[in-house]
Amino acid sequence: MLRRLVFITAAVLIAAPALALDMPPRKPGLWELKMIFEGRNLPPMVMQHCVDQATDKLMNAQFGGSVQEACSKQDIKNSGGTITVDSVCKFGPTTTTSHAVVTGSFDSAYTMKVASTREGGPPLPGTTPGAETHMTIEAKHLGACAADQRPGDVVMSNGMKMNILDMPKLGAAPPPRKP
Numbered sequence: 001m002l003r004r005l006v007f008i009t010a011a012v013l014i015a016a017p018a019l020a021l022d023m024p025p026r027k028p029g030l031w032e033l034k035m036i037f038e039g040r041n042l043p044p045m046v047m048q049h050c051v052d053q054a055t056d057k058l059m060n061a062q063f064g065g066s067v068q069e070a071c072s073k074q075d076i077k078n079s080g081g082t083i084t085v086d087s088v089c090k091f092g093p094t095t096t097t098s099h100a101v102v103t104g105s106f107d108s109a110y111t112m113k114v115a116s117t118r119e120g121g122p123p124l125p126g127t128t129p130g131a132e133t134h135m136t137i138e139a140k141h142l143g144a145c146a147a148d149q150r151p152g153d154v155v156m157s158n159g160m161k162m163n164i165l166d167m168p169k170l171g172a173a174p175p176p177r178k179p
Contacts, residue, residue, distance in 0.1 A: 024106040028052045030142040030149070038134035040127065046157040050145035055152050055165065094121030109140040 028051060035045040071089040078084075083102040088095065097117050104110030114135045123129050145153070152165035 025056045027107045027141050030145045032140050032142055034138045036136040048155045050149040050151055050153040052151040095119045112137040
């Protein structure tokens, strides 16, 4: 369960700011990311992420590269400040086809709407195999990181704390820390 939560957290953090290596960097400080799973009986998942310029750049290099290696298609278009990404990616036995639209500002707030279909792999709770799923990520800049936070820290709504920089390439995950 912990490994799945770490993977979901990393996936969200990857998807939100780093769909591609040429995505704009986020403003340094504390960001709140709220994942809304549409059409599923799941509460929104909220997390806070402390970033600085180096963290965003490193996440793009480490995690963005891993995602790009797994994707046979990753078409990215930026038109008038709206970023559209169409991708086909394979992680283990699962192939995911996604269409994402990112609007807003990486200085204050942005929204990402993602429509995906999955083939193969274990079923996701609350989904019909092969059916399209919809997720919205709402991100907003909250200000400076807290005094006890360091860049890369992620705090989940249940208080679980981890640092994404301690998990290179999603290897062995360190145990989460409570604040």
